[in-house]
Amino acid sequence: MTVQRAACLLSASILLGGCTAPDDPAAGPSPSEAASPSISPTTGPSPSPSTKTEAAPDPPPDGACYRLSFAQATEPTNRSRPVPCGRRHDAQTIFVGRLDTRAAGRRVAFDSRHVQRQLARVCPRRLAARLGGTAQARELSRFEVVWFSPTVAETQLGARWFRCDAVALAAAETLAVLPPPNRLRGILETESGRSAYGLCGTAAPGAGDFERVICSRSHSWRALATIPMRGGRKYPGVRSVRRAGDMPCTDRAREHADDPLTFEYGWEWPTREQWRVGQRFGYCWVPD
Numbered sequence: 001m002t003v004q005r006a007a008c009l010l011s012a013s014i015l016l017g018g019c020t021a022p023d024d025p026a027a028g029p030s031p032s033e034a035a036s037p038s039i040s041p042t043t044g045p046s047p048s049p050s051t052k053t054e055a056a057p058d059p060p061p062d063g064a065c066y067r068l069s070f071a072q073a074t075e076p077t078n079r080s081r082p083v084p085c086g087r088r089h090d091a092q093t094i095f096v097g098r099l100d101t102r103a104a105g106r107r108v109a110f111d112s113r114h115v116q117r118q119l120a121r122v123c124p125r126r127l128a129a130r131l132g133g134t135a136q137a138r139e140l141s142r143f144e145v146v147w148f149s150p151t152v153a154e155t156q157l158g159a160r161w162f163r164c165d166a167v168a169l170a171a172a173e174t175l176a177v178l179p180p181p182n183r184l185r186g187i188l189e190t191e192s193g194r195s196a197y198g199l200c201g202t203a204a205p206g207a208g209d210f211e212r213v214i215c216s217r218s219h220s221w222r223a224l225a226t227i228p229m230r231g232g233r234k235y236p237g238v239r240s241v242r243r244a245g246d247m248p249c250t251d252r253a254r255e256h257a258d259d260p261l262t263f264e265y266g267w268e269w270p271t272r273e274q275w276r277v278g279q280r281f282g283y284c285w286v287p288d
Helices: 113-129 135-140 153-158 191-196 238-257 272-276
Strands: 002-007 033-035 051-054 092-099 143-148 162-170 199-201 212-214 221-228 262-268 282-288
Touching: 033 135, 092 113, 113 135, 113 143, 113 162, 135 221, 221 262, 238 262, 238 282
Parallel strands: 002 262
Antiparallel strands: 033 051, 092 162, 143 162, 162 212, 199 212, 199 221, 221 282, 262 282
């Protein structure tokens, strides 16, 4: 039995989980007014001033599809135009909601903890509902959710929407092409969906040429399972998490192997930083 052990090397997938919204004045935005100036010519009466109020912009369409770069997907705002969902795209809007900008009876900024907690709570839940499958199936997939808020100018006109988009990582800082919306719904409830959008590696985890890729790309290892970790907010330490998951991963790899006496596996435990942001599991890898 050949054993491969590696520290966790997650990078790009975490970057997609925490987009923030732009600042919003504490007193709250108000509609802008453009008043025509009074002109006093040398002769004739002065015209009466007029007032023009711009309406708040409409929220983005729910169910729309987009072609975004990785950089655009990590920005707090996005003004890209939708593309037909039957064409090539890499982002799908799965929910459009209204921001709650009031806490304890007062208005709060768009980048306040109150607002950001709402986004970080609602959008992942909407993604889970859209993809279907078990929690482990979603952890083993390359799907992520990103969210966008109005621009500063739009908030000043009264915009209060937010948008949750589903994306998938093909490789580091590269988005994958998504299926049409009707095929994205419940995709992780199918074996083909879990296989195509699963987490794979170009080499054994911890190897110098190891890179995380979507399983539809060329690869040699696959993340077989996630191993849950026990513990509170304080990181248990590398020795503890390494030992905690090694035997469960061995058992899973043995069950998967053609020969239970000779097999390879890799146990990738969560790092301190990943633990801090809430990841309480590691990955069990096998050759594929």
